[in-house]
Amino acid sequence: MIRNDAMTALIHRALPDAHVEIQDLTGTMDHFNVLVRSGSFVGVSLMDRHRMVEAAVAEARADGRIHAMSIRTETLE
Numbered sequence: 001m002i003r004n005d006a007m008t009a010l011i012h013r014a015l016p017d018a019h020v021e022i023q024d025l026t027g028t029m030d031h032f033n034v035l036v037r038s039g040s041f042v043g044v045s046l047m048d049r050h051r052m053v054e055a056a057v058a059e060a061r062a063d064g065r066i067h068a069m070s071i072r073t074e075t076l077e
Contacts, residue, residue: 001029002065007057014056015040017076030067037074049073 005023011020014037023033034053041049050071060066 002060003029007032007034007060007066010060011036011053013058014052019076025068030042030065031065032069032071033070033072035074037076039076041073042077046073
């Protein structure tokens, strides 16, 4: 399990300008809906945006703190 602030910190390491909204879907702090808004997404395909977010939280995925995550990405515009 991972707290929202810890997941946000992981995303901010990779995307410092990101605005992050996290919803815990089950109350177990390992299944999430995540919305990430970042200027880094301008001109980047949806798949690559999702890869960027997945790469940012890869550490927490690898050690099992994140079991499932639905990602939505938007630019800051």
